[in-house]
Amino acid sequence: MLLFEQLTDENLLIYAAKHYTNPRCIDAEEFYEDLNRIKYIKRLLNKYEESGNISERLILNHLIVFFNVFGIEPALNMLEFKLDGKYWPVIKPFLIFLKYIRNDQYTDIKMDQNVVDVLRKI
DSSP, X not given: OOSOSSOOTTTHHHHHHHHOOOTTOOSHHHHHHHHTHHHHHHHHHHHHHHHSOOOHHHHHHHXXXXXXXXXXXXXXXXXXXXXXXXGHHHHHHHHXXXXXXXXXXXXXXXXXXXXXXXXXXX
């Protein structure tokens, strides 16, 4: 994060706009829709936590779009800022599956075995 020492609620929007690259974007509404994918991912993670049922393909879809429009490093930075630590054992297998992170990153976070097993079946 060159211009941003640390992400905050005050500078997140500017950071996201700086790294946003969507050639099909025609208005600010699309930008906000893409940025709100973090909220959708959070909801799906909450649903998994409550019910034990994972919507793996929907999570994959949101992650792919989010990383495509913001780039890998900025998207990771925003996820780190917006997602509580309790979500990382679930989100980490997705990030490895999509090759957005390597196996040797985030080594202090144990992966949710159920999610790992579900992703191996894809």
